[in-house]
Amino acid sequence: MPDNVKWSEEQAAAAERKVQENSSQLVCREKQVDYEVNAHKYWDDFYKIHENGFFKDRHWLFTEFPELAPSHNHLASLPLEKQRSDVCEDGPDLTTEQHKCTCTIGGCETQVPPVEERVTQELGHLEIHADEFPGSSASYRILEVGCGVGNTVFPILQTNNNPNLFVYCCDFSATAVELLKILPDPPAFAFPKNARISPLLVTRSGFFWWEKQYWHLKRTNSEYDPSRCFAFVHDLCDEDQSYPMPEDSLDVIVLIFVLSAIVPDKTPTRRMQKVIIKLSRLLRPGGVMLLRDYGRYDMAQLRFKKGQCLSGNFYVRGDGTRVYFFTQDELHALFTAAGLEKVQNLVDRRLQVNRGKQLTMYRVWIQCKYSKPLVPVPHAT
Numbered sequence: 001m002p003d004n005v006k007w008s009e010e011q012a013a014a015a016e017r018k019v020q021e022n023s024s025q026l027v028c029r030e031k032q033v034d035y036e037v038n039a040h041k042y043w044d045d046f047y048k049i050h051e052n053g054f055f056k057d058r059h060w061l062f063t064e065f066p067e068l069a070p071s072h073n074h075l076a077s078l079p080l081e082k083q084r085s086d087v088c089e090d091g092p093d094l095t096t097e098q099h100k101c102t103c104t105i106g107g108c109e110t111q112v113p114p115v116e117e118r119v120t121q122e123l124g125h126l127e128i129h130a131d132e133f134p135g136s137s138a139s140y141r142i143l144e145v146g147c148g149v150g151n152t153v154f155p156i157l158q159t160n161n162n163p164n165l166f167v168y169c170c171d172f173s174a175t176a177v178e179l180l181k182i183l184p185d186p187p188a189f190a191f192p193k194n195a196r197i198s199p200l201l202v203t204r205s206g207f208f209w210w211e212k213q214y215w216h217l218k219r220t221n222s223e224y225d226p227s228r229c230f231a232f233v234h235d236l237c238d239e240d241q242s243y244p245m246p247e248d249s250l251d252v253i254v255l256i257f258v259l260s261a262i263v264p265d266k267t268p269t270r271r272m273q274k275v276i277i278k279l280s281r282l283l284r285p286g287g288v289m290l291l292r293d294y295g296r297y298d299m300a301q302l303r304f305k306k307g308q309c310l311s312g313n314f315y316v317r318g319d320g321t322r323v324y325f326f327t328q329d330e331l332h333a334l335f336t337a338a339g340l341e342k343v344q345n346l347v348d349r350r351l352q353v354n355r356g357k358q359l360t361m362y363r364v365w366i367q368c369k370y371s372k373p374l375v376p377v378p379h380a381t
């Protein structure tokens, strides 16, 4: 798969025509409000269906963002070709078709409080003091926002063996955060042999449902080590919610395919801008924000059908989750308005060939690194 392919003028014009066509009919106002108000519920449903099986672990992170692996020497032993091919395969392909499934989870009764309640209960006990907060004794702190089920966090914890590292991660999907903390794949047919099972439950789906509950209750993810990691439910757009660490305390903030899920900044709410400003306050001077996200005319954008467009370059997938497609300039404006300085802002364009359908399409991702200046510059509030 060739990297960073250049587009001819005709290709760019053809992509523009497709976007004009699929944007010619917008989703009605009522549905737009529903997608906004219930955004976390649509992502909850997504994770109930896919659990940890959708996004691949992003091991390419360390070649693109060495800040995540201060001791990343082992990568030097990998052939360069292998390092690059990992990058090709790992971008999420959130196509409409893949997101069109419906939720089939049954509403069975259980003694365990709902996921959201449990995670909130845990957070409720937290009081944040300037020198006593989760990870306060660490000397290198990374926060991933919109972490999903941990496909970025776990590679960081596995790869970065710095004993002074602490990783925070959050998502507004309580289901995702809960999945991140448990082992999501129970071994097949692992229900204990001596368990008493009511004949009423021995229907095929009943058996599997109970087996799953058993493992969810009994097991925690051994990779989720609370001495190195803290996961919490947090809506980036909720201006009243605070983060469990003080300002100027983080070395790195990671945003992987998450900003694109937020209402674009052209709207009066200026959601994205507020998110970046709030996050930038958490960075210590010299700290960096790392982003990889969808770029304008990515194949996922061109595949949308008429009637799925919410506003310019912002779409809703078949499962109710939303996605925006950025330009480099838009991201630059967001970061610099938050007082950050550009270290990197690049487009990664890759050709994808579907030989069966004789189709060539392009993945377009944008990758950014912006740092907080050592001497603060005034910025928007």
Ligand SMILES: C[S@@+](CC[C@H](N)C(=O)[O-])C[C@H]1O[C@@H](n2cnc3c(N)ncnc32)[C@H](O)[C@@H]1O
Residues within 6 Å of the ligand: 039, 043, 055, 058, 092, 145, 146, 147, 148, 149, 150, 151, 152, 170, 171, 172, 173, 176, 234, 235, 236, 237, 255, 256, 257, 258, 261, 262
């Ligand atoms: C495309 S997924 C990427 C997940 C993860 N970063 C990864 O690379 O596997 C987008 C994630 O952003 C989360 N998300 C979307 N809007 C959010 C918000 N306002 N606050 C917190 N998380 C959000 C979703 O729940 C979802 O887990």
